[in-house]
Amino acid sequence: MWERIDARRLHIDPAERRARLGCGSAEPLVGENECAEMLKGAADAAFCATRVPVSVGNGAVSLGGELIESESLSRVLSGCDEAYLLAVTLGFGIDRALMRATDTYGAFLADAISDCLIEAAADEACSRLECKELLTNRFSPGYADLDLSVGRYIISATGADRLLGVRFTHSGLMTPKKTVSAIVGIKRGRK
Amino acid sequence: MKKDLREVLGTRRLICDGGMGSLLVERGLRAGEAPENMGMRAPEVIESVHRAYIEAGADIITTNTFGVNSLKYPDYIDYLEAALGAARRAASGTGAYIAFDVGPTGRMLKPLGDLDFEDAVSVFADSIKHAEELGADLILIETMTDMYETKAAVLAARENSTLPIFVSNVYDESGKMMTGATPEAMVAMLEGLGVAAVGLNCSLGPSRALPVLGRLIDAASVPVIFNPNAGVPEVKDGKTVYNVGADEYAEYMLRAAEMGASVIGGCCGTTPGYIGASVAKSAKIPYTPPVLKGKTVVSSYTHALVIGEAPVVVGERINPTGKPKLKAALREGNLSYVLGEALSQVDEGADALDVNFGLPDIDEVAMMRRGIFEIQSVCDAPLQIDSARPEVLEAAMRIYNGKPLVNSVCASAESLSSVLPLVKKYGGVVIALTMDENGIPDTVDGRVAIAERIMECVRMYGVRECDVVFDPLCLTVASGDNNARVTLDTVRALKERGYKCSLGVSNVSFGLPERDVINSAFYTVALSAGLDLAIINPHSAAMMNAHRAYMALSGRDAACSDYVARVIKLGATDASVRSQAPLTITTLRVAVEKGMREDAVRLAREAVPEKGALDLINGEIIPALDAVGLAFEGGRAYLPQLLMAAEAASAAFEVIKECVPGATDNGHTVVLATVKGDIHDIGKNIVKLLFESYGYKVLDLGRDVPAERVADAVRESGAEILGLSALMTTTVGSMADTVRLVKRECPRVKIIVGGAVMTESLARDIGADGYAPDAIGGVKVAADMLAFGK
Numbered sequence: 001m002w003e004r005i006d007a008r009r010l011h012i013d014p015a016e017r018r019a020r021l022g023c024g025s026a027e028p029l030v031g032e033n034e035c036a037e038m039l040k041g042a043a044d045a046a047f048c049a050t051r052v053p054v055s056v057g058n059g060a061v062s063l064g065g066e067l068i069e070s071e072s073l074s075r076v077l078s079g080c081d082e083a084y085l086l087a088v089t090l091g092f093g094i095d096r097a098l099m100r101a102t103d104t105y106g107a108f109l110a111d112a113i114s115d116c117l118i119e120a121a122a123d124e125a126c127s128r129l130e131c132k133e134l135l136t137n138r139f140s141p142g143y144a145d146l147d148l149s150v151g152r153y154i155i156s157a158t159g160a161d162r163l164l165g166v167r168f169t170h171s172g173l174m175t176p177k178k179t180v181s182a183i184v185g186i187k188r189g190r191k
Numbered sequence: 192m193k194k195d196l197r198e199v200l201g202t203r204r205l206i207c208d209g210g211m212g213s214l215l216v217e218r219g220l221r222a223g224e225a226p227e228n229m230g231m232r233a234p235e236v237i238e239s240v241h242r243a244y245i246e247a248g249a250d251i252i253t254t255n256t257f258g259v260n261s262l263k264y265p266d267y268i269d270y271l272e273a274a275l276g277a278a279r280r281a282a283s284g285t286g287a288y289i290a291f292d293v294g295p296t297g298r299m300l301k302p303l304g305d306l307d308f309e310d311a312v313s314v315f316a317d318s319i320k321h322a323e324e325l326g327a328d329l330i331l332i333e334t335m336t337d338m339y340e341t342k343a344a345v346l347a348a349r350e351n352s353t354l355p356i357f358v359s360n361v362y363d364e365s366g367k368m369m370t371g372a373t374p375e376a377m378v379a380m381l382e383g384l385g386v387a388a389v390g391l392n393c394s395l396g397p398s399r400a401l402p403v404l405g406r407l408i409d410a411a412s413v414p415v416i417f418n419p420n421a422g423v424p425e426v427k428d429g430k431t432v433y434n435v436g437a438d439e440y441a442e443y444m445l446r447a448a449e450m451g452a453s454v455i456g457g458c459c460g461t462t463p464g465y466i467g468a469s470v471a472k473s474a475k476i477p478y479t480p481p482v483l484k485g486k487t488v489v490s491s492y493t494h495a496l497v498i499g500e501a502p503v504v505v506g507e508r509i510n511p512t513g514k515p516k517l518k519a520a521l522r523e524g525n526l527s528y529v530l531g532e533a534l535s536q537v538d539e540g541a542d543a544l545d546v547n548f549g550l551p552d553i554d555e556v557a558m559m560r561r562g563i564f565e566i567q568s569v570c571d572a573p574l575q576i577d578s579a580r581p582e583v584l585e586a587a588m589r590i591y592n593g594k595p596l597v598n599s600v601c602a603s604a605e606s607l608s609s610v611l612p613l614v615k616k617y618g619g620v621v622i623a624l625t626m627d628e629n630g631i632p633d634t635v636d637g638r639v640a641i642a643e644r645i646m647e648c649v650r651m652y653g654v655r656e657c658d659v660v661f662d663p664l665c666l667t668v669a670s671g672d673n674n675a676r677v678t679l680d681t682v683r684a685l686k687e688r689g690y691k692c693s694l695g696v697s698n699v700s701f702g703l704p705e706r707d708v709i710n711s712a713f714y715t716v717a718l719s720a721g722l723d724l725a726i727i728n729p730h731s732a733a734m735m736n737a738h739r740a741y742m743a744l745s746g747r748d749a750a751c752s753d754y755v756a757r758v759i760k761l762g763a764t765d766a767s768v769r770s771q772a773p774l775t776i777t778t779l780r781v782a783v784e785k786g787m788r789e790d791a792v793r794l795a796r797e798a799v800p801e802k803g804a805l806d807l808i809n810g811e812i813i814p815a816l817d818a819v820g821l822a823f824e825g826g827r828a829y830l831p832q833l834l835m836a837a838e839a840a841s842a843a844f845e846v847i848k849e850c851v852p853g854a855t856d857n858g859h860t861v862v863l864a865t866v867k868g869d870i871h872d873i874g875k876n877i878v879k880l881l882f883e884s885y886g887y888k889v890l891d892l893g894r895d896v897p898a899e900r901v902a903d904a905v906r907e908s909g910a911e912i913l914g915l916s917a918l919m920t921t922t923v924g925s926m927a928d929t930v931r932l933v934k935r936e937c938p939r940v941k942i943i944v945g946g947a948v949m950t951e952s953l954a955r956d957i958g959a960d961g962y963a964p965d966a967i968g969g970v971k972v973a974a975d976m977l978a979f980g981k
Contacts, residue, residue, distance in 0.1 A: 002395075002423055004364075022830040029831045030786075044365075065222050092370045095303050100569045102531060104880040105786075105834040111873045148921060159424055162361070162393060162459075165336040165369030167298055169305040171868030171921045176303070 001050065002163050003128060007043035007090065010120040012036065012113070020112040035109045039117060044091030047125035048158045054083045054185065063183065066153050072144035073183065076136055080185035084129050085153075086138065087160035088122045089179040090114060098177070118178040126184060136185035148172050154181040193286045196328050197355050200387060201414050204448060204478045207251045207290070207456025208244035209466050210421075213431065215240070227270050230255040234277045241281030247463035248470035249456065252287050253331060254278045257294035261317040271318060275325035290357065291327035293319065293344055300339045302568040303370065305870055305895055308343055308590055315347035323352050333359045333418075334393050334458075336369040338377060338492050339592045345384045346589070349616070355387035357454070359416045362391050364399045366406060367493075371571070374403055375495035376593060378410040379488040383594040383618015383658070390416025392458045395423055396435055397443035404447055410495070412483045414453030417444075421460030433460030441468035448473035453481060485657045487691050487723075489543065489620050492592040493571040496542055498620065498660060499691050501747045503543060503724040504738060505575050505596070506536030507695070509566075510547040521553055526565045533570040539729035540738070540757075543596060544570070546587075547577035555580060559587045567592050575622070575726075581609035588617040595619045599662065602627035602641045611652040620658045622693055623649075625681065631664050635680045638663050642685055660691040660724055667701035668709065675699055675713055679720045686721035693724040696734070707733035715741055732761075779807060779843060783815035786835025788842045795843035799850045807847060808886065812840050816884055820967045833967060834877060840884035857886035859977060860910040864901050865894035865946075866925040871918040874946055877966045878914055885970055887912075898929040902936040911939075912973045914963075916946040923948055927957040934958055941976045943969055 014026065023029065052064030056077050060069045063083060077083060094114050101107035122138060129135065141151040152168060160166040160181070167175050174181070199205070212226055218236045220229050230237045241252045255274040261267050278289045296314050298306040322330060330348045335341040341358060348356045358381050360368055367373055374391075381389045389411055394400045400419040407415045422435035435443075444455050455473060457465050487498040496503065509532050511518045520528035533544055546566065548558040559578065566574065575596035576587040584597060599622040600610040614621050623645045625631070625638035632638050642661050649659055663681035666674040678699070682692045694717055700709035711733040714725060718741045727734045739757050742748040779798055782791040798807055819836040822828035861882050865872045872894040882889050890908050892900060905913055913933060917926045926949070930942055944954045945963040954962035961976060963969035 001425065024829065030835065044363075044367075092303055096371070096569070096571070099302060100534065102527075102534065103838055104876050105831065105838050107873055107876060108830065108834055142920075148919075161297075162334070162336075165361075167295075167304060169298065169868070169870060171305075171919065171925070173870060173919060173921075175299040177870075 001130070002048040002159070003046065003125075005045035005047060005088075005121050005124050007040045007045045007117065007121070010040065010045070010117055010124060012116040012120055013123075016116045016119050017113075020115045021109075022112075029109065031106065032109060032113070035106070036113050036117075039094060039097055039110060039114050042093040042097040043117060043121075044093050045089065045117075045121045046091070046164055047086060047088040047121070047128075048160050048163045049084045049086045049125065049129060050158050051082055051084055051186070052157070054080050056080070063153075064157060066157075068146070068150055068153075070144070070146045070150075073139060073146050076139045077183070077185045079187055080136065081188060082186040084131075084135070084184040084186065085158050086122070086125060086129075086182045086184055087155055087158045087164060087166060087179065088118065088125045088182075089160070089164045089166060089176050090118050090121060092165070092176045094178050095176050114178050118180055122180045122182065129184065131186060133189065134187040136187065138180075138182040138184055140180060140182045151181040154183070193288070196288050197387065200355065201453065201480050202478075204452070204473065204476075205250045205454045206248050206466065206470055207416070207418055207454055208241070208249040208253055209418075209457030209461030209463065210459045211240060211253070211255060211257070213460060214243075214462060216430075225258050226255055227257075227259050227264075227274065230273050230277065231270060234273050237274065237277040238281045241278055243463040244466060245281060245285050245287045247467035249466055250286075250288060251290050251329070251331075251454070251456070252278055252282060253290045253292045253333075254327070256292045256318070257334070259318065260294075260296055260314050262296055262298065262314050267318060268321060271321050271325060275322075275327065279326045288328040289326060290329050290331035291319070291322035291325075291354070293330060293332045293348075294334055295336065295340055300337065300343065302564070303337075305868075308339065311340060311343035312347045312350075315344045316351045319348050320351040323354055327354060329355045329357055329387070331357045331359070333357075334361055335359075336361045338368060338370060338372040338380065341377070342380060342384065342592065345381065345386060349385065356385075357388045357390070357416060358386050359390040359392040359418060361393045362400070362403045364395055366403050371493040373494055374406040375410045375488070376490040376493060378407060379490040379495045379594045380618060382411065382413060385615075385618070386413065388414040388416050388454060390418065390452075390454065392416070392418035394419050394458075396420050396433075397422075397440060397447075398435075401443065401446060401450070404452060405450060408451045408481075410484065412481055412485075414481050415451070416454040416456075417447045417452040418454075418456040418458045419443075420458045421465060424459065431460075435460075437462070437465045437468045440465045441472040444469035445472040445476065448476040451479040451481070453478075487620055487657045487660060488594065489573045489596050490593040491571045491573045492567060496573050499723050501742065502718055502722060502738065504541050504729060504735075505693075505724060505726045506539075506541035506544045506729045507697070507726045508532045508536055508728060508730065509544060509562075510577065511550050512547075518550060521548060521550055521558060524558075526562060529562060530565060530569055533566045533572070536729045537570060537572050540735055541572060541729040543573040543575055545575040545577050545598065545726055547598075548583075549578060555583050556586045559583050560590055563587045563591055576619075581613065584610065585613050585617075588613055588619055591617075596660075597621040599624050600645070602645050604628075607645070607648045607652075611648060611654055614654050614658065615652050618658075620660055621654070623659050623661050625661060625663045631666070633677065635677055635684050638677075638681045639684050639688070642688075642690065646690075660693045661685050662693045662695070665694050665696065665698045665713075667703070668699055669702040679716060682717060682720040682722055691723045692721060693726065694722055695726045697727065707731055710734060711737040714738070718745075778811065780811040780815045783812055783836055783839045783843065784818055786832060786839050788835070788839045791839040791843040792846055795846040796850075799847055804847045804850065807843075812843055813885065816840055820970075823967055830877075830965075834880065837880045837884040841880060844884065844886070856888060859912065859973075860888045860890065860908050861912040861914060861973065862890045862892065862901065862904050862908060862910040862940075863914045863916070864892035864896040864904075864929075865916045865918075866901075866922055866929050867895060867897045868925045869917050869919055869922040870894050872916070874918065874966070875914070875916040878916070878945070878963075878969050881966045881970050882914075882973070887973075898925070898932040901929050902933050905933055905937045905940050911941065911977060913940050913942045914969060914973075915942065915944045915959075917944075917949065918947045920948050923953070923957075930958050941973075943972050943976075945969060
C-alpha cells in the first residue's frame, strides 16, 4: 500500500504542539503560523504499509517471518494475528526547509513544527489503513526495548526505500529526517 | 560478432530485460536473501533468468549486481565475477549486450545524509573499474532517487571505464525525484556529463510514468530509456504482486515506442512474458531517433533554467570585490553571511547566483568547495561558478549538484585549453569573454571575430555550441563615449549569428555618480538588443524594476502578474514599516528580554556612543539574558522566548562589535560539536546561540564530527570549554570515544555534555566534567567551571 498525504490538510494536535515547542501558551508564537504554512508547502508527505502475520511468545515476536526480541512489542501485539508495518515521511523538501532556517529561533520553530507534522501524517496514515478490525497504537523502533535496527526491516519490508526514498545513515538514523517507521497491531475481532 | 553498442544506439529501438527479484523468488530465493547472494550460491539460476529474457527478445541483459558495492560487501569483487560470469555465459553467441548494473549505495549523500560525495564516487568506482574487464558492454546506473548520488556514479563511470553510460532514475507521479529534481534538470546534468542515454525505471507503474517519459523526450538530445515497474507492489497471501499484467504492460510499451522511447524494458514485477509481449506490440512502430534540442540549459538539484527564452538574472552579490563584510566573513571562514546573500538575492528575483571567492589571502579552492556545498544546502537556484583559476573551477564543478554556469573562458590559448576540457568532463554552460591575450577589441567586428575563434575551439574540444554564452564585455562610458554602443552592437551581431549573450551590466557606469540610473537604462537597451543573461544586483530596485518592466512590455509577463505582484509587495513593505512606527520599547534591556530583535539593534546603535560598549553589555544585555534565563528555569518563560532573547542579544552584540571591535568578547573560547554519527544539531545550535549571546567566542564544528577533529580544534584554539551533543542512543558510544580522546590529548579542557540521550550519571560514567540538561544550563555550568578554575 502506497499513498500520498496532502500536508496542507494536516491538523497539528495542540498537545503535541505544546510538547514540541515547550510552550504553555495556546497563542501562536512569533512566526509560528507562517512557519507551519511554509513547512506544509515544502512537505512531500507519503506513506507505505504492508500487512504481515504475527505470532507472539517468549518475549519475542515473529513479524512477517522476522523474529524480533522485545518484551514491550510482545505486550503491544498480544491478541494480534496480523500487524501493519508502516513507514511515513514528510520527504526531503522538509529537510531542505530545515536547513534554510537562518537563525536559531527559526530553526527551533521549524524543527518543532515539522515534528508535529510528521506525527499528524502518521495519524493520517493509520486512519487510512484498510482494516475491519481494531488497531493498536503505533509502536516505533526506539520505544522501550524495541531496537532501532528494527526500523531497517520495516523500511525494507514496506518498500519505503524505493517508494519513499528512505535511507539510513551510518549510525542508523533515517533520512528524510522527518520519517516514522512503526508497527500497528491488528486486534482479533471486528471493530 | 556484435556491433559496439554506440554504433547501434539511436539507430533502432533496443529492448532491455525486466525484473530479477520476483523471478528469483520463483526459483528458490530465500526469505530475506539478497538476489546477489543467490547469485553466489546458484549462478546457474541467474544465467537461466538472463537466457529467458534473451529468448523473450531482450537486446540488453542486466547483471545481478544491483545491490553489490564495497560498502555492503568487503568481497564485492567475488560477487561481480559471479554475476558477470552468469551474464557472459547467457549472452554468449546471442548478440545480447551486457549492462553492468549499478544501484544506489544505500546511503544518502550529504547534506541530506551522511555520505560524503567523494566517498560515494569511490564506492561506485570500486565496482565500475572491473566492469569492462569482466565483459560488460555498458554501465547502467539505475533506480537512483537522488540527483547527487547519480552524479557521483556517473563521474565514477567516466573516470574508470570507457563504456557507454546509461542512467535511469526514479520519479514520482508529480514528475520529480525523491530529492526534488525534475526530468529536465536531470537531462541537463546528465547530458553535460556525457551519458549515452537517460531515462526512468521503477517508479509507480507505466501509466503514471508515461507523462515523465514525455518530458524526458522533450528535453533530451540523447536516447531515452523507459523501464517502469509492473504497477505498484502489493502483498497478497504473503506474496508481492503487481497490478499491471503483461498484456496491459505491452500496451503502455506501445505508447512509449510511439512517443519516441529508444530503449524499452521493465523493472520490478516484470518478467520475460512482459518483455516478450512488449516486443511483439512495439515491433510495428517505426523507430524515432532522438532529436538534437540545442537548448542552452543549466540546472540546480531541483530545476532546469533555460537561457534564451526569457532574460535570466544572475545575482552578483557573492563576490568579495568591494564588499568588506563579505571579505571579513570569508577570512573568518564564516559562511552565514554568504548564505544570507544567496537567499535574499533569490527572494528579490535572481534566477541564478554568481559565486566568486577570489581573495588573495584565503584558500580559494577550499572555500569555493565549501561555499558551493553550503549554498546548495539551502538554496536551489542554479549557480554560476566564477573564478580566474581553473583549479577552483574544477573543484566546484566536480561537487556541484546539477549543471552550472561557468564564469569564464576567454580566447587566450591558456584559458581555452584549461577551461574547455572541464566543461567537456563535468558539463556546464560556459561564459565566453570576447577578449584574448591582446585585450578587448574596440570594434564590433573585432569582438565577433574572437567569438568565432572561441566557437571553433569549443567544437574542437567536443563541447556543444549551445553550452556557450558570449559576454561581449562592457566598458564604462566614463572612459569612452562609444563603449556602450559597441557592446550593444556586438550583442546584436552575436544574436544574429544565433549565439546567446551575457553581460556584467554594472561595469558600464564605473566611475560615475548615481550608477543605477545609467545601469538600469543600459540594461533595458541591452535587453532590447537581445541580451539573454545579465549579471546584476537584485537588491537594486532600479535594476529589478527595469527587468520587470521589460518583461511586461515584451509580453513575457502574462497579464503583468509578476510586475503587479512586485508593486504590491513593495507597497506591503511600506505599510508594515508604517505600522511599526509607534515604538514602545525604549531600553535595550527590555528589547532583549522581550526578544525584539529589530528594536535591540536600533537601541544598541543609538546607545553605544553615549553609554559605551561595556556598560551596555554588563548593564543591559547580560542582565536581560539572566532575567529570561531565570524565568526559563522557573517555568515562567519557555524555550522560544529564551531563543528570541538570545537572538536579540546577538544582534545587539553585532552592532556593538561594529562600533567597538573586541568589546563583546568575554575572553573565553568554547568549542561545540555534535559527535560522530549524529546528524542532529538543533540543540547544539541553541547552545551556541546562548554562549555567543553571553560574549563567548564559539568555535562550532558542526554535526557528525569525528573525535580526532574535536581534539584538534580544542588543541589549536586553546579552548577552556568543550560542549558535546548527542541525540541518539546509537551515538552515546561515539560521545564516550570523543570524551576519552580529548581527555587524553587536551587534559586541561573542561567537557560539558548534553542532548536528549544524556543524563547526569551517564555523563559521569563516560568521564565528562559536567552535564547540561539544556542550553541555559550549559552556560551556567561553563561559568561555574571557569570561576572555579580561577
